[in-house]
Amino acid sequence: MAMHHFIDRRQNPGDRSLGNRQRFIRRARAQIKKALDQSLRDRKLGDITNGEDLSIPTKGISEPRLRHSANEGRRGRVLPGNKEFVTGDHIKKPPKGGEGAGKEGSEDGEGEDEFRFTLSREEFLELFFEDLELPDLIKTDLRESPTVTYRRAGFARDGTPSNLDVMRTMRNSLGRRIALNRPDKKAVAELEARITALEDVTEPELEDRGLLDALYDELAELRRRQKIVGYIDPVDVRYRQREPVPKPNTKAVMFCLMDVSGSMGEREKDLAKRFFVLLHLFLKRRYEHIDVVFIRHTHEAQEVDEETFFYSRQSGGTVVSTALTKMMEVVNDRYPTDTWNIYAAQASDGENFSGDSQTCSALLAEQVIPVCQYYAYVEILDEREFELFGNPEAGAALWRSYREVASERENFAMKRVTKPADIYPVFRELFLPQNAGA
Amino acid sequence: MAQAKDDSTNDNPDLLFDGADWSFKILSETYDAIERVALDDLGLNVYPNQVEIISTEQMLDAYSSFGMPLMYRHWSFGKHFAREEKSYRQGHSGLAYEIVINSNPCISYNLEDNTMPLQALVMAHAAFGHNHFFKNNYLFRQWTDADGVLDYFQYAKKFISGAEERHGLEAVEAVLDAAHAIMDQGVFRYRRAPELTTEQRQARKREIEEYRERTFNDLWRTLPDKKNAEVATEAEKEKAERRKQLRLPEENLLFFLENNSPILEGWQREILAIVRNVAQYFYPQRQTKIMNEGCATFTHHYITNALYDRGQISEGALLEILHSHSNVLFQPDFDDPRFNGLNPYAIGFAMMGDIRRICTEPTEEDHEWFPDLAGSEDWRGALKYAWANYRDESFIRQYLSPYLIRKLKLFNLTDNADDSHYTVGAIHDEQGYRKVREALANNYDPAHTDADIQVVDADLRGDRQLLLEHSVRNGIGLAEDSRARVLKHIRYLWGYEVTLSGIDHDNGKQLYRTSTIEAEDTEAAE
Numbered sequence: 001m002a003m004h005h006f007i008d009r010r011q012n013p014g015d016r017s018l019g020n021r022q023r024f025i026r027r028a029r030a031q032i033k034k035a036l037d038q039s040l041r042d043r044k045l046g047d048i049t050n051g052e053d054l055s056i057p058t059k060g061i062s063e064p065r066l067r068h069s070a071n072e073g074r075r076g077r078v079l080p081g082n083k084e085f086v087t088g089d090h091i092k093k094p095p096k097g098g099e100g101a102g103k104e105g106s107e108d109g110e111g112e113d114e115f116r117f118t119l120s121r122e123e124f125l126e127l128f129f130e131d132l133e134l135p136d137l138i139k140t141d142l143r144e145s146p147t148v149t150y151r152r153a154g155f156a157r158d159g160t161p162s163n164l165d166v167m168r169t170m171r172n173s174l175g176r177r178i179a180l181n182r183p184d185k186k187a188v189a190e191l192e193a194r195i196t197a198l199e200d201v202t203e204p205e206l207e208d209r210g211l212l213d214a215l216y217d218e219l220a221e222l223r224r225r226q227k228i229v230g231y232i233d234p235v236d237v238r239y240r241q242r243e244p245v246p247k248p249n250t251k252a253v254m255f256c257l258m259d260v261s262g263s264m265g266e267r268e269k270d271l272a273k274r275f276f277v278l279l280h281l282f283l284k285r286r287y288e289h290i291d292v293v294f295i296r297h298t299h300e301a302q303e304v305d306e307e308t309f310f311y312s313r314q315s316g317g318t319v320v321s322t323a324l325t326k327m328m329e330v331v332n333d334r335y336p337t338d339t340w341n342i343y344a345a346q347a348s349d350g351e352n353f354s355g356d357s358q359t360c361s362a363l364l365a366e367q368v369i370p371v372c373q374y375y376a377y378v379e380i381l382d383e384r385e386f387e388l389f390g391n392p393e394a395g396a397a398l399w400r401s402y403r404e405v406a407s408e409r410e411n412f413a414m415k416r417v418t419k420p421a422d423i424y425p426v427f428r429e430l431f432l433p434q435n436a437g438a
Numbered sequence: 439m440a441q442a443k444d445d446s447t448n449d450n451p452d453l454l455f456d457g458a459d460w461s462f463k464i465l466s467e468t469y470d471a472i473e474r475v476a477l478d479d480l481g482l483n484v485y486p487n488q489v490e491i492i493s494t495e496q497m498l499d500a501y502s503s504f505g506m507p508l509m510y511r512h513w514s515f516g517k518h519f520a521r522e523e524k525s526y527r528q529g530h531s532g533l534a535y536e537i538v539i540n541s542n543p544c545i546s547y548n549l550e551d552n553t554m555p556l557q558a559l560v561m562a563h564a565a566f567g568h569n570h571f572f573k574n575n576y577l578f579r580q581w582t583d584a585d586g587v588l589d590y591f592q593y594a595k596k597f598i599s600g601a602e603e604r605h606g607l608e609a610v611e612a613v614l615d616a617a618h619a620i621m622d623q624g625v626f627r628y629r630r631a632p633e634l635t636t637e638q639r640q641a642r643k644r645e646i647e648e649y650r651e652r653t654f655n656d657l658w659r660t661l662p663d664k665k666n667a668e669v670a671t672e673a674e675k676e677k678a679e680r681r682k683q684l685r686l687p688e689e690n691l692l693f694f695l696e697n698n699s700p701i702l703e704g705w706q707r708e709i710l711a712i713v714r715n716v717a718q719y720f721y722p723q724r725q726t727k728i729m730n731e732g733c734a735t736f737t738h739h740y741i742t743n744a745l746y747d748r749g750q751i752s753e754g755a756l757l758e759i760l761h762s763h764s765n766v767l768f769q770p771d772f773d774d775p776r777f778n779g780l781n782p783y784a785i786g787f788a789m790m791g792d793i794r795r796i797c798t799e800p801t802e803e804d805h806e807w808f809p810d811l812a813g814s815e816d817w818r819g820a821l822k823y824a825w826a827n828y829r830d831e832s833f834i835r836q837y838l839s840p841y842l843i844r845k846l847k848l849f850n851l852t853d854n855a856d857d858s859h860y861t862v863g864a865i866h867d868e869q870g871y872r873k874v875r876e877a878l879a880n881n882y883d884p885a886h887t888d889a890d891i892q893v894v895d896a897d898l899r900g901d902r903q904l905l906l907e908h909s910v911r912n913g914i915g916l917a918e919d920s921r922a923r924v925l926k927h928i929r930y931l932w933g934y935e936v937t938l939s940g941i942d943h944d945n946g947k948q949l950y951r952t953s954t955i956e957a958e959d960t961e962a963a964e
Binding site for chain 2: 005006007008009010012017019020021022023024025026027028061062063064065066067068069070071072073074075076077078079080081082083085086087088089090091092093115116117118
């Protein structure tokens with residue numbers, strides 16, 4: 001047989017291309033990040049963790065070569081399928097940019113402006129986390145798919161030896177041995193004893209000799225039966241069956257509260273979105289079902305859909321307490337605290353109608369925080385403001401009254417942010433391992 | 439002898455396989471049957487074969503890296519993979535059924551998803567057709583080292599990953615990027631490439647070291663103070679001397695930079711050598727697309743039909759094979775929206791079949807055009823002679839027949855970029871045959887298709903500017919955007935400014951000049 005001609009390579013490590021892939025992502029990092037930031041703006045919170053179709057400009061990942069220019073000089077082409085041309089005919093050229101008669105220049109996808117490819121979930125999260133500067137432990141934690149526990153679920157005919165159920169197996173074995181009349185050890189031993197006793201007789205009677213022969217036959221028969229009816233047969237064997245059950249079998253609702261008055265610009269909303277995404281990722285890992293409620297406010301609050309939440313603008317004053325009131329309405333209306341875990345994330349630029357901040361802290365302390373697992377507040381500032389308020393003590397009325405709440409409540413966190421890397425600390429408490437059961 | 443499957447239930451006991459499923463046993467028996475036709479009937483001369491079965495992902499990976507599964511790592515291969523994968527998953531493009539490597543033993547990679555009839559087709563195509571071509575064609579014999587190539591690629595891969603560890607990903611990437619940019623200008627076209635065996639490599643290294651020292655001395659020697667007139671002639675003389683020492687002009691940019699760049703370190707030079715060797719290894723394939731595919735396609739077509747005639751494959755299997763065969767050979771007319779140039783499989787297969795026809799059923803015309811070939815009966819010998827001694831350009835010049843020109847209705851179009859129209863230069867008629875043949879041959883001539891760029895001077899004593907010259911034929915210059923970027927890459931490897939001039943091949947006039955110093959020039963002028 002000439003089997004040596006063939007080698008089965010299919011089992012070779014499949015990630016041979018991974019090295020090239022990583023180098024490609026690294027190379028195109030800047031553009032990918034840019035595309036990613038854009039897509040972060042465009043996508044819904046819940047879709048963030050799926051793989052991502054990205055389009056990046058080819059500039060920077062092109063591979064230039066010295067190639068002939070396609071639009072100068074004289075060429076002699078040869079084409080198949082002449083129909084009516086005769087020598088000397090003139091054929092009008094197609095307008096510039098058309099198909100042309102050749103295909104010079106673009107064989108490498110060069111010349112296209114966009115390069116499209118798919119980013120895996122892993123790669124997407126890696127890049128998403130990069131700006132947020134999450135600790136490694138938490139990155140791995142978030143990247144994991146939802147954990148499952150295994151629950152006993154009856155018995156199966158196949159499984160691993162470690163799951164062998166001895167009791168069940170032996171019970172089956174016994175039943176089968178009885179049913180098929182398998183001679184047991186005792187019967188064989190008795191017969192052997194009788195044979196030995198007869199053999200010991202030095203001068204056996206003729207009758208005894210006949211008996212001995214009969215006993216020999218009987219023993220042979222018993223042994224044969226023992227052999228064909230096994231002590232344990234594959235049909236007896238039972239394994240404990242376990243089936244995977246998703247662990248977080250509970251529901252959570254996440255409230256996104258945001259100030260949408262004119263002072264919240266593109267940059268502010270972008271930061272806010274990252275903040276919401278991070279909380280959503282956290283919840284997604286922990287809970288099987290997550291509802292997200294978007295509440296925006298100016299001087300009055302509304303529950304809106306995601307699209308409106310992030311993209312439409314409203315004019316008006318700023319009365320933060322309206323959002324909290326609205327949130328409590330929704331909670332009382334749809335999310336009873338005995339079946340729902342409630343999380344809330346609030347983003348604002350810190351402005352508030354004078355006098356309202358006290359109302360806010362009262363609402364928070366008395367109503368909102370008691371029903372919440374966690375309440376996180378970020379105040380989005382620009383760099384200049386950030387320096388101005390370098391001291392956490394300093395701040396506008398809202399910040400100061402929230403500080404009071406924060407000092408009393410453990411499940412309330414607040415932070416000033418100017419860039420993505422500032423966001424994570426708000427959730428630090430949430431991600432601490434001892435809080436895992438939150 | 440070939441035996442049918444043990445549990446064979448089909449009517450014909452000679453059948454090698456029945457149905458789509460394959461196993462290693464069936465593959466092996468089919469291989470033996472194919473081999474018998476290939477060697478005993480066609481009389482092919484092949485390297486020992488090693489057929490490897492690979493998965494879709496492995497196939498995508500292989501042809502993202504120049505079709506070479508043992509390639510070193512580089513981001514551009516990851517980019518190609520991403521594109522290939524996307525286009526494959528979206529169903530825009532199918533996968534190649536096989537990849538074959540010009541090596542001894544000859545390794546071919548077959549896709550696991552192929553049905554058994556396809557595996558048979560692929561084995562006949564790659565393991566015998568391409569294999570014979572690799573082993574016998576003069577370009578491959580002359581320019582590539584089938585015995586050493588696998589070891590060399592292994593070595594290259596290891597060297598590059600080692601360099602990445604020592605010098606960092608980015609440093610290696612920068613050199614590879616630059617080297618890839620001039621890969622097309624990194625081949626010897628007219629003289630033998632240096633041998634690749636270890637001893638010779640080392641000997642050459644020593645030689646290069648010494649040589650480098652010599653040129654480096656030149657570098658630091660200061661000009662003696664002389665009178666202007668003397669300096670001029672002295673400069674002339676020195677230029678001649680310098681060019682002689684640097685062995686200029688040099689067409690192989692990678693080779694030149696590897697040996698003469700004043701700034702590269704040893705490992706960087708070695709990377710240039712690797713890229714240059716990769717380029718050189720693939721250079722014969724670029725010149726023999728039509729012939730190589732023609733040879734492989736003719737071979738698989740002949741062998742699978744022979745197996746059918748012998749009752750070894752079923753009619754169903756043959757139909758499946760022919761279906762794939764004609765998909766591969768599809769040649770849309772120039773005015774068909776699917777037209778994307780001439781299909782090398784189609785032209786190659788048609789020409790191989792035509793040679794057989796001329797040998798066995800010649801017409802008057804064939805006697806006139808191919809007096810030695812027509813009616814000689816020995817089509818096997820004629821094909822093998824052609825496969826061994828031609829490349830696409832010379833093959834077309836020699837063998838494209840009026841019959842085939844008529845059959846494909848080939849016509850020649852003169853495309854002058856300045857005109858608003860094309861002119862039909864020749865069609866499939868008595869006056870046109872030679873012209874069509876000539877024009878088609880030129881389209882496969884590297885002298886016409888590749889830009890002819892040479893290093894002409896490098897004044898190591900002066901500003902060390904590297905001067906390149908592009909000999910422009912038929913007024914075809916270089917695409918401008920990539921031109922400037924490639925020059926930057928060359929500058930990176932050379933360490934000093936680089937200037938490229940386009941010189942008209944016919945009248946010696948300078949058509950363009952582009953330089954890495956231009957930006958600074960304009961600044962200085964202000």
